[in-house]
Amino acid sequence: MSDRGVNVPNPYNRLSKEQVELIDKTSLELLQHPGILCYHEESVDLFEKTGAIIKKTKEGEHDAWWVSIPPGAVKEALETAPSKIFLGARNPENRVILDAENTRVYFGTGSETNYWLEVEPETYISRESKDERVFPVMKKKRGSLELLCQSAHLAEQFENLDFFIRNVNVQDDDISTENKDVNVFFASLNHLTKPVIGGVADIGQLKEVVKMAEIIAGGRDQLRKNPVVAFITSVIKSPLQVVAETSEKLIAIARLGLPVVISTSPQGGSTAPIDDVGMIAQVNAEALAGITINQLANPGAPVIYGAVPVRARMDDLHDMYGVPEFCHYTMACAQMARYYKVPCYSTAGVGDAKVPGIQATMEKMLTHTMVPLSAPGLIHYSFGLLDKTQTFCPEQALLDNHQIGMIKFLQRESNVNSDTVENVKKVVEEVMHSPYRMYARYARGMLRRGEIFSGFPFEGELEDQDQTLLLAHERIKEMGKTVQKHLPEETCRRIFDAVPGLLPRLNPYGEVK
Amino acid sequence: MSKDIVEMIVDNVLQGRRNKDDEGIEDGVVGQPGVAELVEEALETGIEPDRILLKGLSRGMELVGAKYESGEYFIPDMLTAAEAVEAGMKVMEPHLTGQGDNGGKGKIVLATVEKDLHDIGKNLVAIMLKGAGFSVIDLGIDVPAARIVEVAEDEDAQIIGLSALLNTTMKNMEEVVTQLEQKGLRNRVKVLIGGAPTSGDFARQIGADSYGKDAFAAIREAEKLLKAGGDS
Numbered sequence: 001m002s003d004r005g006v007n008v009p010n011p012y013n014r015l016s017k018e019q020v021e022l023i024d025k026t027s028l029e030l031l032q033h034p035g036i037l038c039y040h041e042e043s044v045d046l047f048e049k050t051g052a053i054i055k056k057t058k059e060g061e062h063d064a065w066w067v068s069i070p071p072g073a074v075k076e077a078l079e080t081a082p083s084k085i086f087l088g089a090r091n092p093e094n095r096v097i098l099d100a101e102n103t104r105v106y107f108g109t110g111s112e113t114n115y116w117l118e119v120e121p122e123t124y125i126s127r128e129s130k131d132e133r134v135f136p137v138m139k140k141k142r143g144s145l146e147l148l149c150q151s152a153h154l155a156e157q158f159e160n161l162d163f164f165i166r167n168v169n170v171q172d173d174d175i176s177t178e179n180k181d182v183n184v185f186f187a188s189l190n191h192l193t194k195p196v197i198g199g200v201a202d203i204g205q206l207k208e209v210v211k212m213a214e215i216i217a218g219g220r221d222q223l224r225k226n227p228v229v230a231f232i233t234s235v236i237k238s239p240l241q242v243v244a245e246t247s248e249k250l251i252a253i254a255r256l257g258l259p260v261v262i263s264t265s266p267q268g269g270s271t272a273p274i275d276d277v278g279m280i281a282q283v284n285a286e287a288l289a290g291i292t293i294n295q296l297a298n299p300g301a302p303v304i305y306g307a308v309p310v311r312a313r314m315d316d317l318h319d320m321y322g323v324p325e326f327c328h329y330t331m332a333c334a335q336m337a338r339y340y341k342v343p344c345y346s347t348a349g350v351g352d353a354k355v356p357g358i359q360a361t362m363e364k365m366l367t368h369t370m371v372p373l374s375a376p377g378l379i380h381y382s383f384g385l386l387d388k389t390q391t392f393c394p395e396q397a398l399l400d401n402h403q404i405g406m407i408k409f410l411q412r413e414s415n416v417n418s419d420t421v422e423n424v425k426k427v428v429e430e431v432m433h434s435p436y437r438m439y440a441r442y443a444r445g446m447l448r449r450g451e452i453f454s455g456f457p458f459e460g461e462l463e464d465q466d467q468t469l470l471l472a473h474e475r476i477k478e479m480g481k482t483v484q485k486h487l488p489e490e491t492c493r494r495i496f497d498a499v500p501g502l503l504p505r506l507n508p509y510g511e512v513k
Numbered sequence: 514m515s516k517d518i519v520e521m522i523v524d525n526v527l528q529g530r531r532n533k534d535d536e537g538i539e540d541g542v543v544g545q546p547g548v549a550e551l552v553e554e555a556l557e558t559g560i561e562p563d564r565i566l567l568k569g570l571s572r573g574m575e576l577v578g579a580k581y582e583s584g585e586y587f588i589p590d591m592l593t594a595a596e597a598v599e600a601g602m603k604v605m606e607p608h609l610t611g612q613g614d615n616g617g618k619g620k621i622v623l624a625t626v627e628k629d630l631h632d633i634g635k636n637l638v639a640i641m642l643k644g645a646g647f648s649v650i651d652l653g654i655d656v657p658a659a660r661i662v663e664v665a666e667d668e669d670a671q672i673i674g675l676s677a678l679l680n681t682t683m684k685n686m687e688e689v690v691t692q693l694e695q696k697g698l699r700n701r702v703k704v705l706i707g708g709a710p711t712s713g714d715f716a717r718q719i720g721a722d723s724y725g726k727d728a729f730a731a732i733r734e735a736e737k738l739l740k741a742g743g744d745s
Contacts, residue, residue: 441535
């Protein structure tokens with residue numbers, strides 16, 4: 001049994017029961033009127049069988065259909081959608097058990113950032129005192145396969161990281177749409193013994209990715225029991241539009257019986273209403289539409305309610321993650337998923353700040369603290385994301401790992417009970433009759449049992465300079481040198497033999513003959 | 514072969530076990546003899562008190578100090594170890610009388626200065642000093658300068674340790690130095706200060722001999738002062 005993640009004993013319910021029911025009713029009404037605008041004919045066919053009212057239209061050059069989904073179709077899909085889903089892992093101890101009827105929360109990475117932010121210490125000389133000082137300097141790099149491998153290797157070592165979504169957009173010259181999926185999934189799986197989740201860019205490669213996963217899991221049936229890969233589909237384009245290409249992927253994954261996240265990410269202020277009620281009603285309707293397509297394609301297929309609602313900046317309409325509204329939206333979505341008894345995929349920990357520092361810490365701490373209180377299941381985007389989701393910084397990811405450790409500790413249940421209070425009376429009695437009346441011995445017991453939080457590990461010694469980033473950088477360098485947990489040689493050989501398009505340089509055992 | 518009893522004393526100092534009822538760092542030791550019982554047994558079997566003191570209690574504390582320096586031990590570990598040493602010293606006391614040895618290293622009078630009621634830092638220093646083998650006379654909190662100097666003179670202490678937490682009371686430390694001078698004791702008794710608002714600069718400003726930024730620094734400074742006193 002995996003003990004990953006953290007249990008949130010008493011989830012915070014931002015919405016009352018009546019509000020939850022009102023949102024449910026409103027979302028179902030929105031799915032009828034105006035309904036969804038669907039660009040995918042097969043999805044339209046699936047909806048039609050449920051009695052949906054279909055009206056063909058033209059959107060620019062594309063065929064599209066207005067689909068008025070009957071509430072019964074959605075309710076039926078929610079009935080067949082499983083409430084419990086396993087995300088498999090190369091190491092079974094790292095499996096994630098997502099149960100919509102319990103309150104365990106798991107933290108993971110994402111998204112495909114374009115930039116990798118490197119921290120480099122540089123020495124400066126003060127003009128006034130002539131003293132030398134070392135400061136961290138940031139350098140941006142384009143994402144690459146090598147950096148994705150580095151990131152996966154770090155993710156394996158972050159003790160508070162429970163699942164991996166590739167967080168680097170690979171931009172190597174030898175990567176194209178035709179070979180991207182197999183290479184990024186292999187790069188992830190070859191460095192991690194934790195669950196790997198990801199999107200597929202090209203539906204043609206889906207079967208190759210699944211073939212790779214089957215080899216790793218030990219066969220077709222074993223992959224269904226231990227799905228070492230799960231998928232994400234952004235099937236909805238807000239507001240309320242179903243995209244053709246991703247719908248095709250969603251249906252294909254559903255029919256493979258593998259777990260898939262329905263991810264919808266409306267922006268409050270542009271592609272969704274900015275207020276609580278409007279955003280939640282719409283994003284919930286969008287998630288329900290995706291779940292319905294999935295279940296119509298394969299009733300009982302493992303599907304995850306994914307809602308990533310963000311707020312727009314009012315000066316440039318960029319996404320904003322580190323604001324209170326983001327917490328409002330996200331926490332309400334977690335509540336809706338729990339109401340439907342469908343596992344939830346949520347978001348926390350993104351810094352809108354461009355670099356690590358005070359702004360990033362404030363933004364991350366706000367959402368890292370608040371969102372898990374709603375017990376959403378999977379929380380992605382939690383490690384190293386900056387500049388909205390444009391940049392990944394490994395040092396920031398290490399700091400986030402510590403912050404999540406704090407959040408997990410925060411969720412510990414209180415130890416007040418009739419046995420412990422008896423012990424407290426004994427201890428107080430003893431200490432009051434000791435020479436210095438100090439509770440050091442009592443603290444030591446808790447310290448040694450791991451019941452005391454370890455404190456901030458990147459505290460510098462200088463009194464007039466924050467050294468956090470410099471110390472985090474040293475730790476990241478050490479982590480980069482540790483042994484990589486590659487797949488066994490025979491597994492790699494079989495994968496390289498069976499899966500076309502893999503780049504030989506990714507094989508840790510040398511080029512396959 | 515079973516462990517030598519002095520080695521077992523060292524182990525139990527490391528575990529911070531005063532007696533058989535104490536838990537240790539490792540599980541399953543409750544009921545086994547702690548430092549007090551082991552010291553008693555060692556004395557009964559005729560082991561020299563000096564050997565118990567130096568190779569058992571002091572050696573144990575040295576190892577604890579090294580573990581603290583390396584980051585393996587924390588303050589609660591140090592304090593519980595020091596308590597275990599103190600428990601052992603209580604058993605040793607009757608056997609040390611007459612040998613001119615009050616606990617090995619030297620005698621310190623400790624006090625929080627007049628009008629200051631804070632004692633956590635001072636207590637920490639007291640426990641650690643005892644654990645390190647010093648003989649400590651702790652006068653408590655809110656102690657007038659005259660009383661501190663009087664006890665230091667009567668007890669023939671080598672060091673006075675002063676603590677203050679308030680910037681309004683720290684100036685009372687200077688009065689102790691002044692009174693030592695007035696009584697002609699300044700060359701004989703060194704003054705070590707500590708507490709949040711104090712500093713090395715402040716120590717120099719009031720004519721104190723040394724400043725300890727924390728309990729461990731206080732021990733190091735006390736040892737340095739004794740060594741300097743002995744050398745002069």
